[in-house]
Amino acid sequence: MSWIGKIGRVGRIVEPAEAAPDATVAPPTGVTGSLQLRHVDAGSCNGCELEIGGTFSPVYDAERFGARIVASPRHADGLITTGVVTRNMHQPLLNTLNSVPEPRVVIAVGDCACNGGSFARGYGVVGSVADVIPVDVQVPGCPPTPQQIITALRTVTGR
Amino acid sequence: MTTALHDSPSVPAPNTSLRHARRSRGQAILSGGITTVIGAVGVVVGLSTIFGQPRHLRIGWLLPLVGVVIDLDPLGGFFIAATGAVSIAVGIYAVGYAQREHWARFPLVVLPLFVAAMLCVPAAGSVTTFLLAWELMAAASLVLVLSEHHRAEVRSAGIFYAVMTQLGFAAILLALVVLSAAGGGDAFATIASHLGDISPGTRTAVFLLTLMGFGSKAGLLPLHAWLPRAHPEAPSPVSALMSAAMVNMGIYGIIRIDMQILGPGPHWWGLTLMIFGAVSAVFGVLQASVATDLKRLLAYSTTENMGLITLALGAAALLSSYGVQNVSAMAMTAALLLILSHASFKTLAFLGAGSVLAATGLRDLDKLGGLARRMPGTTVMFGIAALGASGLPLGAGFVGEWLLLQSLIHSPHDNNTMLALMMPLSVGAVALTTGLGIAAMVKAFGVGFLARPRSAAAAAAREAPASMLAGMTLAAAACAVFAVAPVLLSPILRQVLATLPSVGGVEAGPALGTYLRLPGMAGSISPGLIAAALVVAVLLALGLSRWGARHRPDAVQAPLWACGADSLSPKMQYTATSFAEPLQRVFDNVLQPDTDVEITHFAESQYLVEKVTYRTLMTDPVEHRLYNPVVRAVTTWAQWVRRAHPGSVHLYLTYGAMGLLIVLVIAR
Numbered sequence: 001m002s003w004i005g006k007i008g009r010v011g012r013i014v015e016p017a018e019a020a021p022d023a024t025v026a027p028p029t030g031v032t033g034s035l036q037l038r039h040v041d042a043g044s045c046n047g048c049e050l051e052i053g054g055t056f057s058p059v060y061d062a063e064r065f066g067a068r069i070v071a072s073p074r075h076a077d078g079l080i081t082t083g084v085v086t087r088n089m090h091q092p093l094l095n096t097l098n099s100v101p102e103p104r105v106v107i108a109v110g111d112c113a114c115n116g117g118s119f120a121r122g123y124g125v126v127g128s129v130a131d132v133i134p135v136d137v138q139v140p141g142c143p144p145t146p147q148q149i150i151t152a153l154r155t156v157t158g159r
Numbered sequence: 160m161t162t163a164l165h166d167s168p169s170v171p172a173p174n175t176s177l178r179h180a181r182r183s184r185g186q187a188i189l190s191g192g193i194t195t196v197i198g199a200v201g202v203v204v205g206l207s208t209i210f211g212q213p214r215h216l217r218i219g220w221l222l223p224l225v226g227v228v229i230d231l232d233p234l235g236g237f238f239i240a241a242t243g244a245v246s247i248a249v250g251i252y253a254v255g256y257a258q259r260e261h262w263a264r265f266p267l268v269v270l271p272l273f274v275a276a277m278l279c280v281p282a283a284g285s286v287t288t289f290l291l292a293w294e295l296m297a298a299a300s301l302v303l304v305l306s307e308h309h310r311a312e313v314r315s316a317g318i319f320y321a322v323m324t325q326l327g328f329a330a331i332l333l334a335l336v337v338l339s340a341a342g343g344g345d346a347f348a349t350i351a352s353h354l355g356d357i358s359p360g361t362r363t364a365v366f367l368l369t370l371m372g373f374g375s376k377a378g379l380l381p382l383h384a385w386l387p388r389a390h391p392e393a394p395s396p397v398s399a400l401m402s403a404a405m406v407n408m409g410i411y412g413i414i415r416i417d418m419q420i421l422g423p424g425p426h427w428w429g430l431t432l433m434i435f436g437a438v439s440a441v442f443g444v445l446q447a448s449v450a451t452d453l454k455r456l457l458a459y460s461t462t463e464n465m466g467l468i469t470l471a472l473g474a475a476a477l478l479s480s481y482g483v484q485n486v487s488a489m490a491m492t493a494a495l496l497l498i499l500s501h502a503s504f505k506t507l508a509f510l511g512a513g514s515v516l517a518a519t520g521l522r523d524l525d526k527l528g529g530l531a532r533r534m535p536g537t538t539v540m541f542g543i544a545a546l547g548a549s550g551l552p553l554g555a556g557f558v559g560e561w562l563l564l565q566s567l568i569h570s571p572h573d574n575n576t577m578l579a580l581m582m583p584l585s586v587g588a589v590a591l592t593t594g595l596g597i598a599a600m601v602k603a604f605g606v607g608f609l610a611r612p613r614s615a616a617a618a619a620a621r622e623a624p625a626s627m628l629a630g631m632t633l634a635a636a637a638c639a640v641f642a643v644a645p646v647l648l649s650p651i652l653r654q655v656l657a658t659l660p661s662v663g664g665v666e667a668g669p670a671l672g673t674y675l676r677l678p679g680m681a682g683s684i685s686p687g688l689i690a691a692a693l694v695v696a697v698l699l700a701l702g703l704s705r706w707g708a709r710h711r712p713d714a715v716q717a718p719l720w721a722c723g724a725d726s727l728s729p730k731m732q733y734t735a736t737s738f739a740e741p742l743q744r745v746f747d748n749v750l751q752p753d754t755d756v757e758i759t760h761f762a763e764s765q766y767l768v769e770k771v772t773y774r775t776l777m778t779d780p781v782e783h784r785l786y787n788p789v790v791r792a793v794t795t796w797a798q799w800v801r802r803a804h805p806g807s808v809h810l811y812l813t814y815g816a817m818g819l820l821i822v823l824v825i826a827r
Contacts, residue, residue, distance in 0.1 A: 040723075074720055092723030099720045 017064075024155040025136045028077045028103040032158035033066030037107070038076040038100065042093050042129060043119070044083025047143040048110040052080070055146040055153075062150050066157040073097075078105035078136075078156075084112045084119045085126045097133050105156055108135045109149060111142040118142075187257035190267035191626070194250030194274050201243020201278045208236030209654045215284065222287060225345055230284025233654045234419065238281035238411045240651075241499055244637065245404040245506050246274040252510050252630025253396045255623065259517045260394065266306035273299035273400065280408050281415075285346040286335045293331065293408070297324045300405060303397040304389050316388040323375055323385040331372035331412070334365045338416070351420050362421055366428055369416050370435070377409025377465045378458075380439040384782045387446070390458035391522060395513020398454060402461045403506040407498055410468055414659070418476060422661030426480050426577065432473025433581060437588040439466030442749075442781070444592045448599040449743050449750060449777055451735040453512050453522045456603055457505065460548055463592060464501040464556075468494050470585060471563050478570055479661060481578065488656060489566040489677060495652050496559035500641045504547030504555045507634035511541035514623040514631070515607070519616045524603065524735035529612030533620040538608045540631040545600040547638045550593045552689050555638040558645045558675065564589055565682055595742070602738050611729045643690040645675065736775065743775075751780045 027035060041049060055062045056069060070076050073096050085093060097106070108129040111117035116128045129135055139152040208214065208231040216229035231239075250271075257267060276299050279292035301324065305317040341357045342350030350357075375382035386406075390398045413432070417424065443462030450456040471494035478487035512522070514537040521527055531538045547555030567586045572578035612618040622628075640647060674685045721727045743752055757772040803814075 072720065091725065095718070095721070095723050095725065098718060101717075 018151075020159060021151050021155050023158055025105055027156060027158050028105050035067045035078065035105075035153065035157045036070045036076045037067060037078055037080045038071075038073045038096065039069055040079055040081045040089075040093055040096050042081050042083045042089045042113070043086035043125070044110065044112060048082035048113070051143045051146055051149060052082070052109065055149045057146075060146040060150060062146075062153055065150065065154050065159045067153040073099040074101075076100050076104075078107065080107045080109060081129050082109050082113055084116050084122070085129055085132045086124050087126055088124075090126045090132065093129075093132060105136045106133055107137045107139065107152060107156070109139045109152075110144060111140055114138045114140055183261065184258055186264060186267055187254050187262065190257065190270055191250045191252075191254035193271040194253060195247050196250075197271055197274050197278065198243040198246025198248075198250055201239050201246060201274075203243075204231070204278075204282075205236040205238075205240025205243055206651075208239070209233045209651055222291065225285065225287045227288045227291070228285035228346055229282050229288070230347065231282055232658055234411075234415065234658045235281035237495065237651065237655045238407060238498075239278055241407060241502050242274070242277050242281070242404040245400060245502050245634075246277075248506055248510070248630045248633040248637075249396045249399050250274075250630070251633065252399075252513070252627050255626035255630075256394070256396055256513060256517060259624065259627075262394070263306065266303055266394070266397075269299050269302045270396070273303055273397075277400075277404055277408065281411055284348065286339045286350075287345055289347075290328075290332060290335060294328060296405065296408065297328060300324075300397070300401055304393040304401075306394055306397070307392070310392070313392045316385075316392040320385045320389040323382065327372040327375035327382070329372075330368045330375075334368035334372065334416070337361060337368075338365045338420075347415070347420060354421070357421075362424070365421065366417055366424060369412060370431065373409040373412035373416075374435065374469075375409070376412070377406050377469070378439070378443075378462045379409075379435050379465060379469060380442050380462070381781050381785055383439065383443070383462045384779065384786055386462055387450075387455045387458045387779065390461070390509075391452055391454035395454070395509055395516060398457075399506045399509035399513070402458065402509055403502045406461055406465055407502065410465065410472070410494075410498060413469070413472060418472065418661055419659055422476065422659075423479055424476065426477060429473045429475070429477030429480055430577070430581065432469050432476060433585060434473075436466045436468070436470030436473055437585055439463070440470060440592040441466070441588055441595075444595040444599060445742075445746055445749060446777075446779065448595045448602065449739045449746075449752070450599075451524050451739075451777075453515065453524055453527070453603060453607060454509070455522075456524075456599060457508050457512060460508075460596070460599065461501075461505060463596060464497065464505070464548075467560070467563065467589065467592065468497045468501070470589070471497060471559075471566075474563075474566060474570070474582075474585065476661075477578070477581065478566075481575060483571060486566050486570050489562060489569070491656060491659060492652055493559050493562035493566055495655060496562060496641070496645065496648070497556070499648065500547060500555040500559050500638075503634055503637040503641055504544045507540055507631055507638060508544035508548060510627070510631045510634060511537055511544055514627055515541075515620075517627075518620040518623065519614075521614065521616055524606045526614040527607045527612070527617050528610045528729065528732065529617055530608045530620055533612075533618075534608075534622045536628045537623055537631070540628075540635050541608060542604055543635045543638050545604040547642065549597040549600040551597065552686060553642050553693065555641040557642060558686060560589065560593060561684060562675070565677055569677065569682070598739075598742060602735055606733060606735045606738060610732050613729045613732065613734070643687045645686065743777075749780070750777065751783075752777050 029035075039049075039052065052069075054060055069080070073079070077100070079097060079100060081093065097104075106129070108114055112119055113129045116125065119125055120128070126132060130138070137152050137156060139149055141148055144152075213233075214229075214231040216231075217226055218229070219226040221227040253270060256262075273296065276292055276295035280289065280296055283289035283292050301317065301321050304320055305313060307313045308317070338350060338357070338361070339345050341361045343353045343356060344350055371382065375385075378386040386402075390402055393401065417428065440463050443459045443464075443466055447456045447459035447463060450459055471490050475487045475490035475494065478484075478490060514534065515527065515530065516522055518530075518534060518537075519527065543555075546553065550556040550560040564586060567582045567589065570578055570582045572582060612620075623631075674683045674688075676683045719727060743750060753776040755772075755774045757774075758768055759770040759772075761767040761769050
């Protein structure tokens with residue numbers, strides 16, 4: 001049973017979180033520390049996906065600030081979108097947004113999602129995410145680091 | 160017929176067709192009404208026989224030489240009442256069905272005749288009367304199966320049914336003739352009283368022949384092949400009568416001849432019944448769980464249930480032959496309960512399938528769907544039937560299956576290898592049957608009635624008329640009684656069990672009160688209280704959720720979530736085939752499906768697929784392996800015999816003369 005005592009002696013050994021950033025939008029559900037997001041790849045090169053994967057990994061662990069990725073927009077409070085909006089993904093993006101119950105937030109991650117990045121004005125591109133749907137939070141970077149993504153998420157979760 | 164008159168311009172259409180419609184309506188009401196009245200008479204006679212004195216009746220002039228002998232006892236009364244009850248529901252239903260499907264006059268006349276013949280079978284008190292009633296019943300059912308004889312499939316099913324039922328009749332005829340010759344009389348009572356004169360060899364022969372004959376009527380393996388052919392092609396009220404009432408006559412024959420008159424038999428009789436029952440149950444339910452034709456599925460489910468009943472009969476006989484009377488009485492009670500519950504839910508299921516067929520013209524589950532919105536009444540009715548058939552609590556079949564399992568589990572087997580081996584194996588067979596039965600019924604109800612319609616015909620379905628719904632409601636009420644209040648059946652079962660001393664009739668059977676109690680054994684259950692608790696829990700959950708939602712804003716309509724695509728098509732739903740695919744894969748060796756995947760590539764590149772075709776054909780492996788060689792051999796033989804029929808009148812006259820000579824020489 002020595003391991004139980006060891007847990008008690010060692011205690012929590014995570015680095016202390018940085019001070020919470022200023023809020024950008026109020027939490028859509030009215031509850032802090034609970035933000036369920038559906039991820040939509042509107043035409044990304046998958047760089048941002050890797051960083052989002054890292055964000056929710058045990059190393060960065062965005063869930064301790066109350067943000068989660070869920071499987072269906074029906075379960076979500078908002079969207080987290082990456083990449084420029086391509087012609088193929090234009091309508092699916094709108095369909096997914098309309099399937100999220102209101103009130104909802106839209107978080108655009110990466111330079112492409114914010115302003116088109118290096119793919120802006122391409123022949124298969126409709127535009128940035130903000131050109132298509134209203135965006136609440138933008139995370140610049142190509143790709144943004146997990147730390148930047150976590151900071152942006154904390155401005156919505158309020159923790 | 161009516162539509163033909165509508166379309167033809169030369170006929171003064173409105174007046175004639177109106178008169179015609181009125182006449183066909185009158186005929187349907189008359190036929191259905193007579194069927195209902197005969198059924199009601201059956202119920203009254205059956206119940207009064209169960210609780211009254213045994214009655215004996217002899218009508219000498221009706222049949223030359225021997226006369227017709229009617230002997231009413233509680234066992235016969237039980238089957239008469241069950242058949243009568245099925246006939247009441249079917250008679251009411253047939254009024255609407257016959258009008259909607261434009262039945263010809265002939266099946267309308269034969270329907271009440273069929274019911275009357277079926278009621279006579281358990282009432283018969285002598286071998287001759289029994290055989291007469293049996294043959295009347297078989298002939299009437301054959302005529303009804305053939306009522307849509309303009310379709311080739313119906314004619315093929317009719318021939319199959321006719322041959323099998325006549326072969327079964329030949330086996331029964333031979334058995335009963337041997338029995339009455341050895342027993343020294345025509346009446347069943349005489350045979351029973353001269354039991355000591357019958358040699359063991361004769362008993363064995365009679366047992367095997369009756370098992371074959373009655374087993375083919377009950378749809379037991381391997382003589383089940385007529386069921387999945389005749390039931391889908393017969394009109395649905397007829398399917399209901401055949402599947403819920405007529406197959407019971409096979410069980411009745413086994414109980415009457417092999418258990419009441421000849422019983423108690425040696426150990427291997429019970430063992431044989433158990434093996435045939437278990438194999439039929441498992442095979443039937445396997446075929447049902449992969450079937451896509453709704454009525455074919457129900458027909459295989461009949462094989463399954465008759466298998467369970469035979470298993471229970473076999474268990475009762477085996478336990479009784481080892482002297483374990485109290486458990487034997489329990490197994491027999493289970494068999495009687497299963498007969499009743501099967502009659503109720505199978506009537507309802509076939510009538511529901513008939514409503515679907517009348518509304519959409521479809522039996523193929525892969526093309527149905529979306530009926531819950533369009534035919535709510537029929538959907539509820541079929542749901543009750545499916546719950547009953549799956550053997551879950553609150554379903555009609557539950558109490559019987561629970562008792563059967565309890566009797567198998569509670570059979571003592573100290574130092575008895577046979578019981579120690581057979582009972583756990585049977586528990587496994589019953590458990591597998593019940594599990595697969597649930598899958599089959601979930602498929603029939605879920606794919607057939609829920610979700611969205613898979614074809615235009617299903618989308619255009621309309622609810623069945625009032626008389627059809629009324630017939631189904633009666634059967635559903637019976638299902639509900641068997642599910643939650645088996646206490647009402649307790650006195651009936653006690654009376655019937657008392658007439659079967661060879662299978663624990665001397666003992667008190669299980670007590671079917673509010674609690675089902677087993678005499679001298681642990682284990683009790685109360686289906687009524689389970690139902691009450693469930694109703695209370697549902698109401699409580701509904702009330703709590705209403706109370707919790709009182710401050711919430713109103714609900715809004717949102718588009719269907721289709722994973723980002725614009726809409727879902729009905730083709731994306733589960734079909735009956737895809738639902739059963741995992742089962743088909745697991746039981747590949749038994750079912751032996753004929754599947755074929757064909758991939759067409761683009762001409763430009765073999766890596767690009769243009770089209771994939773998947774085709775699967777479920778055939779009955781028993782039928783394939785066993786029947787086809789027999790049919791081939793008979794055909795070859797018939798071709799050989801045919802050479803004697805060259806069409807020459809002179810030759811035929813010679814045959815006649817020779818035949819006469821032979822008769823004269825023998826009869827000299």
